[in-house]
Each structure stands twice: as structure tokens, then as C-alpha cells.
Amino acid sequence: MxxxxxxxxxxxxxxxSQRNRGEDVALVDALLSADERRRSSGAAFDELRSEQKSLxxxxxxxxxxxxxxxxxxxxxxxxxxxxxDAAQDEADxxxxxxxxxxxxxxxxxxxxxxxEDFVVLETHGTIRDFGAEGFEPRDxxxxxxxxxxxxxxxxxxxxxxxxxxxxxxxxxxxxxxxxAAIAQATEAGFTPMLTPTLVRPRAMEGxxxxxxxxxxxxHLDKDDQYLVxxxxxxxxxxxxxxxxxxxxxxxxxxxxxxxxxxxxxTYGKDTRGIFRVHQFTKVEMFSYVDPADAETEHLRLLDWxxxxxxGLELPFQVIDVASGDLGASAIRKYDCEAWIPTQGKYRExxxxxxxxxxxxxxxxxxxxxxxxxxxVMQPLATLNGTLCAVPRTxxxxxxxxxLADGSVRVPEVLRPYLGxxxxxxxxxx
RNA sequence: GGAGGCGUCGCCUAGUCCGGUCUAUGGCGCCGCACUGCUAAUGCGGUUUGGGGCUUACCCCCCAUCGAGGGUUCAAAUCCCUCCGCCUCCGCCA
Numbered sequence: 024m025x026x027x028x029x030x031x032x033x034x035x036x037x038x039x040s041q042r043n044r045g046e047d048v049a050l051v052d053a054l055l056s057a058d059e060r061r062r063s064s065g066a067a068f069d070e071l072r073s074e075q076k077s078l079x080x081x082x083x084x085x086x087x088x089x090x091x092x093x094x095x096x097x098x099x100x101x102x103x104x105x106x107x108d109a110a111q112d113e114a115d116x117x118x119x120x121x122x123x124x125x126x127x128x129x130x131x132x133x134x135x136x137x138x139e140d141f142v143v144l145e146t147h148g149t150i151r152d153f154g155a156e157g158f159e160p161r162d163x164x165x166x167x168x169x170x171x172x173x174x175x176x177x178x179x180x181x182x183x184x185x186x187x188x189x190x191x192x193x194x195x196x197x198x199x200x201x202x203a204a205i206a207q208a209t210e211a212g213f214t215p216m217l218t219p220t221l222v223r224p225r226a227m228e229g230x231x232x233x234x235x236x237x238x239x240x241x242h243l244d245k246d247d248q249y250l251v252x253x254x255x256x257x258x259x260x261x262x263x264x265x266x267x268x269x270x271x272x273x274x275x276x277x278x279x280x281x282x283x284x285x286x287x288x289t290y291g292k293d294t295r296g297i298f299r300v301h302q303f304t305k306v307e308m309f310s311y312v313d314p315a316d317a318e319t320e321h322l323r324l325l326d327w328x329x330x331x332x333x334g335l336e337l338p339f340q341v342i343d344v345a346s347g348d349l350g351a352s353a354i355r356k357y358d359c360e361a362w363i364p365t366q367g368k369y370r371e372x373x374x375x376x377x378x379x380x381x382x383x384x385x386x387x388x389x390x391x392x393x394x395x396x397x398x399v400m401q402p403l404a405t406l407n408g409t410l411c412a413v414p415r416t417x418x419x420x421x422x423x424x425x426l427a428d429g430s431v432r433v434p435e436v437l438r439p440y441l442g443x444x445x446x447x448x449x450x451x452x
Numbered sequence: 453g454g455a456g457g458c459g460u461c462g463c464c465u466a467g468u469c470c471g472g473u474c475u476a477u478g479g480c481g482c483c484g485c486a487c488u489g490c491u492a493a494u495g496c497g498g499u500u501u502g503g504g505g506c507u508u509a510c511c512c513c514c515c516a517u518c519g520a521g522g523g524u525u526c527a528a529a530u531c532c533c534u535c536c537g538c539c540u541c542c543g544c545c546a
Binding site for chain 1: 472499
């Protein structure tokens with residue numbers, strides 16, 4: 024959530040951000056009035072409670088006749104305190120509910136608009152000209168099936184649509200990608216983490232996934248737990264309710280986990296193959312930093328993603344995601360989109376978000392700093408960036424590195440993790 | 453799943469039986485100051501977090517906070533209930 028004080032002090036800035044996100048601007052005014060109620064009811068409660076406390080000290084010492092009088096007043100106070108307490112609780116809850124519905128403040132440089140209004144910042148690598156090479160590229164599923172790497176039919180039989188098996192060399196490819204990604208992250212100073220994938224509501228809510236994204240989240244009713252769509256969730260909640268010394272920052276974690284997404288509202292979209300699936304694994308980078316360093320860290324995360332995709336020899340572009348497509352928690356988001364030959368376009372492979380203090384405030388993760396002998400306590404900033412979302416990376420590798428005979432060249436960085444294999448060859452049936 | 457134990461302001465800890473003197477004890481650590489060639493030792497002071505007020509600095513004041521939430525009571529760290537977490541044992545199973 025954003026800082027309430029920001030809404031008080033500069034409501035227009037918050038309104039503008041809401042507008043750019045395409046969200047309800049009226050929320051800001053509702054918040055202002057709820058906040059006002061919260062403060063006035065709080066003051067009333069404090070005063071009554073103060074009187075109640077002083078009475079509580081007098082009663083044991085009072086003479087019998089004084090005592091009876093005091094008790095009468097105390098009896099009255101009891102009811103008043105209770106009422107004031109309820110009023111304060113109500114106003115607090117109202118404020119919090121409204122605040123939770125409010126997205127993060129959009130960075131001023133973010134392009135305004137919806138999904139299509141992104142700005143391309145950079146392009147890397149060279150798109151292959153298959154025409155010049157003399158063959159039509161096969162799509163990833165055709166390649167994957169021929170390699171004995173992907174089995175969609177049995178995935179659907181066992182689990183339903185958008186499920187798959189990675190088999191044989193496909194399974195090995197996943198493990199190779201994960202190991203290579205973890206190795207790169209570890210080299211860069213990240214702490215590798217294997218995280219829980221079932222989390223309690225607070226972790227989900229705290230990372231901002233129960234707002235407009237709630238439809239996309241699996242929930243286990245019986246246990247009131249959520250299946251995470253990314254290890255960002257357990258990594259952000261890892262330091263929930265903690266106070267971290269500023270000199271310990273930045274904290275960088277590379278999480279590896281399964282990810283689960285309902286993909287609600289995507290019917291008919293990317294239905295072929297493993298580009299959009301309900302369950303996949305991902306290596307995610309996550310940073311806790313001083314808010315003053317957030318933008319620099321954001322670019323660092325992006326650099327690590329670029330390093331990764333460059334190593335895999337994939338052509339890609341970097342986009343500055345538009346305001347309406349940011350998700351609740353991001354101030355700004357850079358996506359790396361790899362070229363998918365059979366689609367003739369760039370598709371999202373990684374995504375790096377600067378969440379500012381938004382998640383830290385919801386999860387109560389703060390940093391403590393000693394400035395001139397004085398303790399300064401404030402929420403810190405959290406950022407996340409995909410290093411390797413496995414299925415999409417496999418799609419990109421298969422399609423971009425395919426050869427005329429349906430085999431696939433293994434990029435050099437992956438070879439050590441694939442037993443030295445240089446080429447993946449179709450399985451003869 | 454069953455039985456028991458535990459949870460106090462960084463860490464450890466007193467207090468809980470028997471409600472008010474708790475404005476939560478003491479130690480360690482840490483911070484500041486003093487003393488001191490330096491360090492150490494010593495002494496004094498400070499050291500939960502959140503909200504609000506006042507000053508748009510400092511200070512000060514009020515309220516909440518003893519795992520969380522409810523309840524009983526004039527009054528709850530203390531009594532009752534629910535939940536969460538941790539530990540031990542039993543059962544079952546990777």
C-alpha cells in the first residue's frame with residue numbers, strides 16, 4: 024500500500040496515478056474521508072481511555088463513599104470507551120480496505136495507457152531469416168514433440184488443459200536452465216532459495232496479488248491457503264514483520280519454485296503448447312533495498328535478465344510497460360520479450376518490477392538506519408525480476424535455435440548443464 | 453490426527469497461581485556522554501513498535517502494543533474462549 028500521508032499531502036498526485044492505471048479515482052476521496060474519521064475517532068478514544076486509566080488508579084485507594092461515586096462514573100466510561108473503540112476500529116478497517124484497493128503510485132516516466140502502449144527501450148540480438156536459410160520454422164510444440172521433450176496430450180488427460188509433461192530431453196532442459204540460472208544468480212551474489220508454494224492469505228495480500236489479480240490465483244478453501252503464482256510471494260513475505268539494519272542491505276534472493284496460475288480470462292489465448300500454462304517453474308530474483316537505491320536496483324535486475332537472455336543467444340527487446348498494465352504493486356516495470364519466430368513477434372519472457380515501498384508497507388518490512396546517531400525507521404523497497412520462466416524459455420530456445428532437420432542447437436552456456444550436448448536430435452519413432 | 457509444554461519491548465529473563473503498587477524486572481548486547489596516552493575496565497543516561505498531538509529541527513505529551521483476535525471486569529501481561537507459531541512425545545506417511 025502507499026503511504027496514507029501521501030494521500031493527505033498530495034491527493035492530486037495519487038489521483039493522477041489512479042487515472043493512469045485506469046483505476047477508480049473516487050477511491051482517493053473515499054480514503055481522505057475515512058482517514059479523517061479514523062483520526063477523529065482515534066482522538067476521542069484516546070481521551071476516554073486516558074480518563075478510564077486514571078480512574079482505575081483512584082478506585083483501589085478511594086474511601087467507600089468515594090469509591091461508589093467513582094464506580095458509577097467508571098461504569099459509564101466502560102460503555103463510552105467501548106463505543107469509541109468500535110468507531111475507531113471501524114474507521115481503521117475502512118481505511119485499510121480502501122488503501123489495499125489502491126495501486127502503487129506510477130513512476131512519472133512510465134508510458135500512459137494500456138497493454139499496447141508500451142515503449143520499446145532496446146533491442147538485442149539478431150532475428151534469424153529462415154527464408155534465407157531455406158526452411159520454414161516449426162513451432163515449439165512440433166519441435167518439442169519430435170524431440171520427445173513435450174507431451175501435451177497426456178498432460179491434458181491427467182490434469183486438464185494447459186498442463187503438460189516435460190519428458191526426456193525436455194526434462195533435462197528444464198533442469199539445465201534452472202541450474203544455469205541459479206548459477207548466474209549465485210555468481211551475482213544472490214542467495215539461492217527454495218520456497219514454499221502454499222502461502223497464507225497475508226503473504227498473498229501483502230504482495231498485491233489479491234486485488235484485481237485475485238481471479239488468477241488458486242485458493243485451497245479447506246485450508247485457506249493460496250498457491251503462489253511466483254516465488255516473489257514467499258520471498259517478499261520472507262522478512263514479513265521484520266526490521267532490517269540498513270547496513271545489511273541490499274538483500275538479494277534467487278527463488279526457485281513451481282508457480283500456479285489459473286489463467287482466467289485467457290480462453291483461446293496461447294492455447295497451443297507450453298507458452299501459457301497453469302503450472303510451471305521459475306527462477307526469480309528478489310531484492311530488498313533502501314528506497315533511495317530502488318531505481319538503480321531495478322536497472323541491475325534488468326541487466327541480469329539481459330545477461331541471461333544474451334547468454335541463451337535469444338533475440339529480444341526490452342519494453343517499458345504502460346501504466347495500465349503494471350499490476351497493483353509496481354511503480355514501473357520492464358519486460359524482456361524474446362522473438363518467437365512462428366508467431367512473428369516478441370513475447371514476454373521476463374519481467375522486472377520496482378514495487379517501491381508498496382509491498383514492504385503491507386508486509387511490515389522495515390529498515391532501520393542510524394543517521395547522525397538517530398534511529399530512522401522506514402519501509403524499505405522491494406523489487407523482483409524473472410531470471411528464467413522455464414516453459415517460455417524452452418519455447419524461445421526451441422524455436423530460435425532449430426535447424427532444418429528439426430533438431431535444436433544448444434546454446435553454449437547451457438551445454439555444461441546438459442552433459443555437454445551440443446544438439447538435441449529428434450527421437451526416431 | 454492424539455497428548456502435553458511454551459510464546460514478555462534486539463537476545464535471555466522476572467512477573468501470570470491470587471487482576472489494581474506493572475509507568476513490565478534484571479542481565480547481555482547496542483547507542484550516547486564522562487573518565488582515560490589508545491584499547492579495556494568503570495560510572496551515568498538511553499535503548500519495542502505503531503498511531504495521534506505539538507513543533508513542518510530538537511524536545512515533550514497522549515493512546516495502543518506482553519504471539520493474534522474476542523470475552524469477563526470499574527480495571528487484564530495476569531482470568532475465560534478461539535486462532536497462529538514453536539518444542540516434546542505418540543500414531544500415520546513421504
